[in-house]
Amino acid sequence: MSSINFKSLERIDVHCHAITPKYREYLIQTGHENPDGMPSIPEWTPEQHISLMKETNITTSILSISTPGTYLQPFNSSLTKEITRTTNIELSEICAAHPSHFRFFASLPLPSVPDSIAEIDYAFDTLGAIGFCVLSNANGVYMGDPALDPIFDKLNERKAILHMHPTSCKILSHAHSHTTASDSEPEMQMTVVNPLRIPSGLLEYMFDETRAVVNLLLSGTITRCPEAKFIMSHAGCVLPYILERVAVAMQTFFGGGVDSYEMRRLLRERFYFDLAGLPWPDMIHALLRIVGPDRLLYGSDYCWTPTGLVKTLIEKMDEGAADIWDEDTIKEVYAGNAKKLFGL
Template sequence: MTAPEPTFPPTQAPQPTTGGRQGYLRIATEEAFATPEILKLWLGLLDDPTFDDPGFRSLWSFYGTATAERPRFVLQSLQDLGEGRLAAMDKAGIDRAILSLTSPGAQPLRKDIAKQQATLANDQLAQACKRHPDRFSGLTAVAPQDPEYSAREIERGKNELGFHGVIINSHTQGEYLDDPKFWPIFEAAQALDTPIYLHPNTAPKNFIQPMLEAGLDGAIWGFAVETGTHLLRLITKGVFDRFPRLKMVVGHLGEALPFWMYRLDYMHGATVRSGRYEAMKPIECRPSEYLKRNVWVTTSGMAWAPAIMFCRDVLGPDRVLYAMDYPYEYLVDEVRWQDDLPLTTAEKKQFYQTNAETVFGLPKGDA
């Protein structure tokens, strides 16, 4: 089965190829996989009448049981850590994929099962990276339900499995990482200088209903709202003051926060001065400064030149990285469009290759 490709205006760019002949390698930084074991558990949750997560049900009743071409392609491709995925990368000119356990990961599961599944996913991903060391790199999956386990798994992921970061699929059963009980995760990530990729999840049940009623709960809008809110909570609750060297990577061009930086700074300052909310205390920097200091954004699902160039302008060219969002979004023309960005070859190399090598600590490529 091949990915369905929508019809868009034609591009004059050539078919992308791997190997760096254009002057840079393409490293895709938000590429999803799932183990058969965790998929079975997720589908089992759909059959459990006591499992009360309408966002999860909306998302995985579609990808897990729908018969249309796109969800079938996604479900099949998530489980492929071999030749099918490599062929898709070759077709799109992707030299290396940074792979991570897809949303919601182990996070909706019971704590003991979640730890088992995160460990299993990490072991399976490590084997895939070992089989294809020049094409695959990995991020460590965790079970935030047990922060101490997660901290140990982050250390194992880096020191034993050779992974280059951590994947956390936003909230864990409605709880957000600004709660101090989760801070062992941040302590481990900062100490090991390993970035955390904060990936979207469907919003929790006390947040999702207006979006769900309009069909806006998923990638079209709800993911950005939920994950942007999560990142903003980390900023305004002072997490980056406590962990100033923490590296956070966020997809979809920062889940809209870069476009709000002026208003975030203005209204945050005004709200703190007003004393309106007990939860909003003074922090050391303006919100925009944390976005420029602690956050990197990727272009997953956002292959739109004006938005990419805006983020490069307001965050800095060293803060914007390429991502595809395979297999949820797989369109070869999106690679062509980003090849056509109004950048020099050296700037494209930074965008596609060296920013990822720097942030994730990848081996340096030859292009």
């Protein structure tokens, strides 16, 4: 093991979550007591979180609402708007009460375009959000879908930082009905896809966020919005492993998309990658074939990752980091890169 004193190294946590009191109530009221197959909704208080931060030398935590997000009842835009605004205010108040410890990513009432555009300005100008946490899909509408273009144009205008977070795969389809040509738009239904019947976080999250980021790249959203920055979670999920396949196949068989060189350039210049989860011993090496350590950020995934596991993962990260980087590089990955990105 290296002689680096890891206990003295500062960490800034860009991937961590709060369960605010009202958000907990919304989860229970809408039947999400076991979100995405998790055994329960974890306990969370600012005091518990700060205690963990002190034990692990995390100086700043950027709070966000994790999956299943704020669109807890499909096709209920008014409830989504209410939940989003309420929880954004809660996060803002927590940060105001603990300004030396917390910042926050606001949620958006996706996929509603007018409500999301309004929330972007409100979260920045009134609540003081540092950016936005967007899930890989919003009730089956994936990031990069043309329907969301006005939202991403607004985010680009505001030079927003978006933290991408996975959720369960969802598919939209037309409900079977006996509507006639004179009837209104056919009713939609949403199906949650989880073929193995195990908690989505074990596998499906990795695939779903990869779907979203590939869609953002191939749709031209990333190219069209040069002022927005993106953080992909969990060391890039499975994107590093399939990037070349996607790029080459799109060019060869369909004559479009983004070629391999351009896709890599966009990832190196427009994306950061948090190290929440288990990037060591394997995932980190695939990611580093695409981007350098200057695009990496620390993430704990607390409170959905319990305290004991957060500490164990820090030990794994420290051991793995010491094998490939010097102390100055590790300091940048753990805190310096985030300070530059967010102006902390």
